[in-house]
Amino acid sequence: MSHTPAEPPAPSGDLAARVLHVTKSYGTGDAEVRALDDVTTGIPRGRFTAVMGPSGSGKSTLMHCMAGLDSVTSGQVFIGDADLTGMDDNRLTRIRRDKVGFVFQAFNLVPTLTALENITLPLDIAGRRPDQEWLDRVIDTVGLRPRLKHRPSELSGGQQQRVACARALASRPEIIFADEPTGNLDSRSGAEVLAFLRASVREMGQTIVMVTHDPAAAAYSDEVLFLQDGRLVGTMPDPTADAVLERMKGFDLPEVAAR
Numbered sequence: 001m002s003h004t005p006a007e008p009p010a011p012s013g014d015l016a017a018r019v020l021h022v023t024k025s026y027g028t029g030d031a032e033v034r035a036l037d038d039v040t041t042g043i044p045r046g047r048f049t050a051v052m053g054p055s056g057s058g059k060s061t062l063m064h065c066m067a068g069l070d071s072v073t074s075g076q077v078f079i080g081d082a083d084l085t086g087m088d089d090n091r092l093t094r095i096r097r098d099k100v101g102f103v104f105q106a107f108n109l110v111p112t113l114t115a116l117e118n119i120t121l122p123l124d125i126a127g128r129r130p131d132q133e134w135l136d137r138v139i140d141t142v143g144l145r146p147r148l149k150h151r152p153s154e155l156s157g158g159q160q161q162r163v164a165c166a167r168a169l170a171s172r173p174e175i176i177f178a179d180e181p182t183g184n185l186d187s188r189s190g191a192e193v194l195a196f197l198r199a200s201v202r203e204m205g206q207t208i209v210m211v212t213h214d215p216a217a218a219a220y221s222d223e224v225l226f227l228q229d230g231r232l233v234g235t236m237p238d239p240t241a242d243a244v245l246e247r248m249k250g251f252d253l254p255e256v257a258a259r
């Protein structure tokens with residue numbers, strides 16, 4: 001992991017996370033894969049940002065590096081004002097625990113715990129008392145109050161993912177990273193989860209970054225970042241599903257692929 005000392009630590013302003021000239025390579029020599037190639041971008045606070053791009057374009061790698069789940073080969077990563085590059089594992093673990101929420105394609109709920117116990121589990125593990133007012137707001141926005149005593153097996157896929165979203169929100173993190181959160185859901189349940197994620201941004205001021213393949217899911221966001229071949233190749237504010245689909249089709253054109 002190397003640092004770029006020449007890069008002045010730009011002020012975070014109202015960015016919840018930033019990457020500066022981030023490169024991430026796997027393997028060496030002939031086997032080297034450059035998953036991210038000099039990516040610089042910021043995630044505005046209180047906004048819903050989607051990350052799209054063809055398979056293998058670096059979406060998951062960008063998310064993992066931004067969230068401090070993976071190290072970068074060069075460049076800098078910030079969560080708020082905290083520079084993750086060069087941070088030791090203990091501090092990284094604390095940042096992830098205190099400032100970051102995660103939602104994955106697999107719901108990752110504990111089967112023996114109720115919905116409510118799953119939602120508060122990370123706080124319990126961290127020895128933190130939930131902010132009851134905030135928790136009530138999250139539970140009501142997610143629409144799960146009648147289901148709080150149910151175990152995951154008694155909930156639909158969409159309800160389970162809403163529990164996972166509420167779990168990510170419970171600690172009121174600075175930023176939530178969602179990797180294909182609707183990938184395992186039918187379109188109706190997916191729409192419920194996306195509507196909830198959007199509501200948590202619009203009504204509760206949360207910041208969400210979501211990796212997705214689905215133009216209809218990206219249309220719930222405030223802005224889409226497009227990756228191709230490990231590079232940031234464009235952005236689209238206020239996306240519609242049709243506009244995103246058109247942009248994605250462009251990635252198959254030889255002149256775009258050759259760039």
Ligand SMILES: Nc1ncnc2c1ncn2[C@@H]1O[C@H](COP(=O)(O)OP(=O)(O)OP(=O)(O)O)[C@@H](O)[C@H]1O
Binds near residue numbers: 034035
């Ligand atoms: N652990 C790894 N070892 C080697 N190569 C890797 C590793 N992880 C990712 N890659 C490579 O890095 C590139 C970017 O992968 P990444 O998973 O970030 O893409 P993605 O856009 O999320 O793809 P998908 O949409 O298919 O999930 C790909 O070429 C991938 O094969």
